[in-house]
Amino acid sequence: MVSRSTGDASVRMKAKLIITPTKAVLDPQGKTVQNALEHMGYTGVTGVHVGKYIEIDLAPGTDRVAAAKALDEAARRFLSNPVIEEYRLEIVD
């Protein structure tokens, strides 16, 4: 899926994908956590959105641009559902 380049083989890259419900979607989990925070006395919270975090280990020497492109497609087609979720993808060393 992800093409390799001849980059530094010692660099360990990861993709970090944060998936949250879109604002239009009812998020009962977020609402329940928000209520609990308020009951515990944590004031000033105006919204909580509970989502998912996916960490993907990439092979050493993976081409960053190609990886970002491939994983963005995977995030759209499979890892998130665009009907109900939005995502943020980050490639880190």
Next chain:
Amino acid sequence: MRFAILQFPASNCDQDCLHAARLSGATARFVWHKETSLGDVDAVIVPGGFSYGDYLRCGAIARFSPVMQAVKRFADNGGMVLGICNGFQILCEAGLLPGALIRNRDLTFHCEQVFLKTVNAATPFTADLPNNRPSMMPIAHGEGCYFADAETLIELQARGQILWQYCDALGSVNESANPNGSVLNIAGIANAQFNVAGLMPHPDRAAETVLGSEDGRRVFEGMIAGLKRNRQAA
């Protein structure tokens, strides 16, 4: 009529669907998720359960299984497909039906009898359901809250694609009869061509008197009658 009942790892209503289909007068057999072909069949049932452990999202992994590619081709050619519970979730994830099923509004798993109003009786899935009272079938799900954006909902309503709504025993569609927070009390829908339908309630678990309701069998019988009509017309 020949029904294919799909089997995924952690399907758990496959036996119920096979039994209900046979009880309704169809011949039925299982098709394993790794199969790339459905064989010679007239209709496909995607049964309930927790396919692939509900990992990632309900139905998200099943959607990419080999058998679902065959189901997609079958549906694209006009084949009749019904998804029940997890099967409904799979059909939505596969893009064969619009929208998505999310966590129940109250975050709890609901296992109870519900009443359903048939919104559009002019489909094979609904034609044989009682027209003088609501149907009764059980639900058993944690993620059955139907969601679609406003634009999609307008289209669904305009085309009559909403097949079932949760209602009370008297047939009134209201908030207290909504078990999971589904928009517009939607319990089940069809695609724009009306050959693919999905619902969260279980017609397969309401197929004979001993189960408390026979209404569910009428969904299967309606499909069989529709297939017979299609065959005569061909």
